[in-house]
Amino acid sequence: MAPFEAGRTLKPVIRRAWAWWRGHRTLVDLAFVSPLLFLSITSARYYTEPGPAATSRPIPEQLCIPLVLALLLPLALRRRWPVGVFSWIAGLSFLQWLLDLTIIPANMGVLVALYTVAANCSFRWALAAGLVGELGAVMAAWRYTVHPADRKYTVVMLSAVVAGIWILGVYISTRRAYMRSLEERAVRAERERDTQVQIARAAERARIARELHDVVAHNVSVIVVQADGASYAIDTDRERAKKALEAISATGRLALAEMRRLLGVLREEDDAGSYAPQPGVAQLSDLVEQVRSSGLPLDFQVEGVPVELPPGMQLAVFRIVQEALTNTLKHGGPGVSAQVRLHYGDEAIEVTVTDDGRGAAAEGDGLGHGLAGMRERAAMYGGEVHAGPRAGGGYRVVARLPLREEAKSA
Structure with missing residues (x-):
């Protein structure tokens, strides 16, 4: 053997x-x-x-x-x-x-x-x-002791034996206590690691939930607007109705693709899949065109000198604009128009989305988490979001995200 x-x-x-x-x-x-x-x-x-x-x-x-x-x-x-x-x-x-x-x-x-x-x-x-x-x-x-003169040597010898055995026993006791503490520390560390993993998973699922909310709310709003336009134009302007239906089809496919990408992150058995990159500032133009195609007049402006932003901050800017335009589509009312202004400053990047819709007169369904999601995204980068009706009518969303030193230098 x-x-x-x-x-x-x-x-x-x-x-x-x-x-x-x-x-x-x-x-x-x-x-x-x-x-x-x-x-x-x-x-x-x-x-x-x-x-x-x-x-x-x-x-x-x-x-x-x-x-x-x-x-x-x-x-x-x-x-x-x-x-x-x-x-x-x-x-x-x-x-x-x-x-x-x-x-x-x-x-x-x-x-x-x-x-x-x-x-x-x-x-x-x-x-x-x-x-x-x-x-x-x-x-x-x-x-x-046989000889009295040898008693002190016998005392020293026997005392040394007793002391040595006692010290050995105390050492073993201390070592056992130390080993128990190491085992308890290892168990505690493993428990804390599992807790951190669970917290990380919960945070990731919360992030995905926010992403799904933004994707679904925006695309469904676009689909609803296009469907309403198609229903009005189907008898009078078939070409316009056809374009609206094509926009509905394209928007639905885009929504399904983004949902499939986000839900793919939740798969635990297959981590080898490749997923599309998250949208950023460069995709704002596509978002603007998608909203315009839904029938909402939209003006998009970029001011200042653009800087290279971290991917997470770019995603935050994109989702804030997306959520604000979704609210305009849902609550702005008929004949509403909107404006998106992206300003690169020396210390911060500022996103302003305004519309001339119902403003304070708009009624919400109470089921959305858009404003809370925007504030959470801005807070992740030390920013803040202010949203509310405008004095002359309409609604305004202003988000300000501080620029880090690495973003300024880039």
Whole structure:
């Protein structure tokens, strides 16, 4: 078997073993302490007889094995009840010290329990367990050191062991907390990323909704005007009616093409489609001709020195003019005429659309979002829109968009 295939085969086995490890902590901890348990039981007879340089009494033979089991078996539950297990083992060791019984290998269980408290409990419990362990090291060095002159060295040695185990446990606890914080931060970042994606999608759909509103409202208004003209002229002027129907057909095709382009952006399965560019200032002439062909007399003027505008600002200018002319077609009334003025200034570009229609007397249907859409588009570039009836009759829309430094230089 190739090394790569062997690695792929071992990965599921390792994952299953790790899952079993995490699900059977008691058995794992019992297996972990089994070497110390085996050592303590097999060497128990050496601690039931007094040694040549004994500093304490030997453990009674009938008490040695039960003491070993009482000191080590609770370690199988050390991660479930770390403080309780440490208190039990430390208490037995203290009772052993009070009874002046000799120290045995099973007393090392107190160090394992100390590490567990430091690694799994709060710092307050870890500090308390560390102080108890340090006190036990001093007491053990004082009683079980053979030569009194060596007691201070024994104290230093045992204290270093206790401190090292305690520091290791606190380090593991801190590392676990740090890893948990990283996991929580990653989950939070992923959640925030998903939220940002949803917000971006909602904003894109809102933009497309505004685009659809502008496209549909304008083209449908042109179609309605042309259809009314065709219905009036069909009996008296068939040629004019024919031209109106041709304009309706062309406008409908244009509306369908723009709607298909905008709705294509919403397709999630096919992102590879190519879409036509968004209209800009250069397409205002086509828009003016389309409106004129619908029967609305329109005067279009460009003043100042044209500058290169960002595509988004060009689209905003186009849609503002389109929406204003759509409102003129819908609410201006019969015999209305309009004027579009595009002025390039030193600091801003100004769009003015006026008509001599009904003005304040026009009744809206209350369903449109055109004025709000114009203001939103202008606000995206730090501009503003003022719209309202004129004093002498008619309606006026004035939009002012500041020019950025890059647009001025261009």
